[in-house]
Amino acid sequence: MTDKIYEIVSRVLNIPISQITEDSGQEDMEAWDSFNVYVLLDEIESAFNVRFNLDETIEVKKVSDLRNLLKRHGAV
Amino acid sequence: MLREQKLSHYINKSKSLNIEKQEKKIRVALLGSFTLNGMEETLRVKCSEIGTGCSSYVSGYNQYNQEILNDDSGLYRFQPDITFLIIDVRSVLGTTYHSPYTISETERKQIIEKKAGEVSRLVKTFVKKTDSKLVISNLQVPSYSPYGIYETKTSYGLREMVLEFNSMLNSLAKTEESVYVYDFDGFVRKYGERNIFDFRQYFIGDIKVSFDYIPHLMHDWMGYIKAALGLSRKCIVLDLDNTLWGGIVGEDGFEGIKLGSNPSGRAFTEFQNVLLGLHKRGIILAINSKNNYDEAIRVIKEHPDMVLREEHFASMRINWDDKVLNMKEIASELNIGMDSLVFIDDDPVNREFVRINLPQILTVEIPDDASQYAETLMDMNDFDLLKITEEDIGRGRMYLQDRQRKEFERSATDLGEFLDQLDIRLTIKSANDFTIPRISQLTLKTNQFNLTTKRYQEEDIRKLANQSDYWVGCAQVEDKFGNNGITGVFIVKKESKTEWLIDTFLLSCRIMGRKIEDGVLGYILQKAKESGVQTVKGEFMPTKRNQPCENFLSDYGFSKESGHWSYSLSNAIKIPTHLKLSIDQ
Numbered sequence: 001m002t003d004k005i006y007e008i009v010s011r012v013l014n015i016p017i018s019q020i021t022e023d024s025g026q027e028d029m030e031a032w033d034s035f036n037v038y039v040l041l042d043e044i045e046s047a048f049n050v051r052f053n054l055d056e057t058i059e060v061k062k063v064s065d066l067r068n069l070l071k072r073h074g075a076v
Numbered sequence: 077m078l079r080e081q082k083l084s085h086y087i088n089k090s091k092s093l094n095i096e097k098q099e100k101k102i103r104v105a106l107l108g109s110f111t112l113n114g115m116e117e118t119l120r121v122k123c124s125e126i127g128t129g130c131s132s133y134v135s136g137y138n139q140y141n142q143e144i145l146n147d148d149s150g151l152y153r154f155q156p157d158i159t160f161l162i163i164d165v166r167s168v169l170g171t172t173y174h175s176p177y178t179i180s181e182t183e184r185k186q187i188i189e190k191k192a193g194e195v196s197r198l199v200k201t202f203v204k205k206t207d208s209k210l211v212i213s214n215l216q217v218p219s220y221s222p223y224g225i226y227e228t229k230t231s232y233g234l235r236e237m238v239l240e241f242n243s244m245l246n247s248l249a250k251t252e253e254s255v256y257v258y259d260f261d262g263f264v265r266k267y268g269e270r271n272i273f274d275f276r277q278y279f280i281g282d283i284k285v286s287f288d289y290i291p292h293l294m295h296d297w298m299g300y301i302k303a304a305l306g307l308s309r310k311c312i313v314l315d316l317d318n319t320l321w322g323g324i325v326g327e328d329g330f331e332g333i334k335l336g337s338n339p340s341g342r343a344f345t346e347f348q349n350v351l352l353g354l355h356k357r358g359i360i361l362a363i364n365s366k367n368n369y370d371e372a373i374r375v376i377k378e379h380p381d382m383v384l385r386e387e388h389f390a391s392m393r394i395n396w397d398d399k400v401l402n403m404k405e406i407a408s409e410l411n412i413g414m415d416s417l418v419f420i421d422d423d424p425v426n427r428e429f430v431r432i433n434l435p436q437i438l439t440v441e442i443p444d445d446a447s448q449y450a451e452t453l454m455d456m457n458d459f460d461l462l463k464i465t466e467e468d469i470g471r472g473r474m475y476l477q478d479r480q481r482k483e484f485e486r487s488a489t490d491l492g493e494f495l496d497q498l499d500i501r502l503t504i505k506s507a508n509d510f511t512i513p514r515i516s517q518l519t520l521k522t523n524q525f526n527l528t529t530k531r532y533q534e535e536d537i538r539k540l541a542n543q544s545d546y547w548v549g550c551a552q553v554e555d556k557f558g559n560n561g562i563t564g565v566f567i568v569k570k571e572s573k574t575e576w577l578i579d580t581f582l583l584s585c586r587i588m589g590r591k592i593e594d595g596v597l598g599y600i601l602q603k604a605k606e607s608g609v610q611t612v613k614g615e616f617m618p619t620k621r622n623q624p625c626e627n628f629l630s631d632y633g634f635s636k637e638s639g640h641w642s643y644s645l646s647n648a649i650k651i652p653t654h655l656k657l658s659i660d661q
Binding site: 011012014034035036038039040042046053054057058 | 082083084087088091111113114276277279280281283287288
């Protein structure tokens with residue numbers, strides 16, 4: 001089974017799922033820009049039915065940050 | 077509520093569009109006082125869904141003033157067809173937004189006058205510098221006031237300030253032909269302030285329309301784009317059972333169907349009322365239903381709770397034939413293209429059947445729940461027109477007259493006799509403030525009897541009408557059954573003292589088959605001859621739709637010479653004798 005986070009990142013940023021790792025993020029993905037990251041967060045929130053606070057939102061720089069946040073909210 | 081895709085769907089899809097391949101094109105500019113990311117992507121995808129290649133331009137963040145004031149700005153170099161300007165209430169009011177009551181009522185009035193004056197000057201500058209249409213969003217009336225419950229007792233309070241600003245925008249749009257006000261406040265009322273304005277997104281990136289609602293906003297804006305492209309739909313074809321009323325008349329009987337004052341009946345009554353409202357402003361209604369004619373027509377004629385009656389339907393196909401066949405007959409009876417039709421049927425199988433066979437028809441994905449029918453119809457942006465003319469409002473009556481005319485035609489023994497007895501009065505009118513909106517509308521909408529299918533916006537027609545080397549006119553047709561209004565348009569280019577070229581010649585499909593075209597063309601030729609012209613040239617530019625006028629020029633007597641059709645004015649000029657021609661300058 002493919003990882004749900006990867007699936008969403010792949011769909012929202014339009015990147016093949018095979019290219020996504022825990023370290024993927026603003027450093028190595030062009031599509032991960034200052035706007036798209038918020039679109040991505042918005043979709044992650046709907047998909048996992050959570051809501052991050054403002055500071056958490058700003059923290060997210062790569063996929064592993066997303067996973068940690070979701071863990072903190074008990075969503076994964 | 078309108079079902080929409082997520083914003084990311086549009087952002088992704090916009091990357092793989094091929095706008096060159098699309099038949100129609102439009103250039104759209106977006107200007108705003110906050111972050112507009114995601115909007116152009118959504119518009120480009122929505123345009124491609126209606127076969128239109130959309131090129132877009134987005135101004136720099138909060139750069140709308142400079143873009144409009146500077147002659148050489150990216151905006152003007154882009155040459156948009158349509159420009160959307162959205163400024164928000166926080167930017168306009170500044171500190172007054174949070175603290176309106178630290179200043180006096182007089183000062184609050186002065187602020188609104190000053191701000192509205194600034195925007196008005198900006199809009200007028202824009203209008204002077206470009207031919208683009210401008211759609212300016214009004215301001216959202218804030219739900220919060222520091223005065224709380226006392227707000228509505230306050231003279232010229234925060235909400236009144238914003239309402240006053242909005243009303244000044246409306247006045248501007250009434251005087252500036254190419255300016256439209258988008259009711260952003262209405263949009264926020266519809267979907268809710270707390271949904272549209274997400275504080276977190278605002279803090280993060282000055283995003284003032286939240287991601288989930290950008291597609292809804294763009295859906296509304298597409299109404300302007302569709303109207304500007306002439307893609308507005310003209311006719312709604314309706315099923316009967318479980319669409320106009322609840323239940324199946326063939327099984328439940330006249331008394332058993334749901335309509336009227338019980339809860340499930342009210343859903344259908346509401347739907348019919350919305351349809352009636354559209355009909356009264358010019359949308360044609362028709363029926364395509366599998367039913368026993370006698371049973372169904374009895375409901376339409378006699379059921380006490382029916383809102384729509386026989387007189388509201390321009391065409392009725394109530395039979396056991398297949399729906400695609402019926403649809404073709406309806407289009408041909410009403411003489412309108414499939415791409416003018418909208419089909420509403422509760423049965424997904426019927427919908428799929430029509431969608432596959434007649435993809436040009438807009439088949440609406442109506443929800444299973446009848447309580448959502450009315451709002452589904454109200455959410456559609458396919459009936460929007462940039463201008464609603466007298467002809468639009470009177471269209472329903474005209475189609476009724478058409479039905480009477482057809483019955484009369486069947487009773488007449490031959491065509492000549494029929495045309496004579498119709499008592500047709502053809503009035504040629506020049507382009508003026510009253511006729512220009514309709515002339516433009518006809519060039520944008522007419523597909524069948526249209527020699528060159530050149531599309532002209534109102535501003536274009538106004539320009540041509542003022543040029544001495546162009547002659548723009550139109551034709552109004554009346555007969556014993558009523559007035560068809562302005563239903564023909566011609567544009568002639570006076571290329572030289574001896575040669576004129578017919579740039580545009582079109583007739584509304586409503587009046588085809590009565591030799592009106594020969595009357596209008598004859599008049600053009602007569603006028604040319606009086607002006608000393610020797611030859612009038614014409615062109616037929618074939619499209620998928622304009623076969624009805626393919627042989628018009630040759631049938632009249634034009635001959636083909638070096639790529640053009642031409643008519644030497646030494647020949648006789650024929651004007652059919654059954655037409656009473658008059659000129660109204």
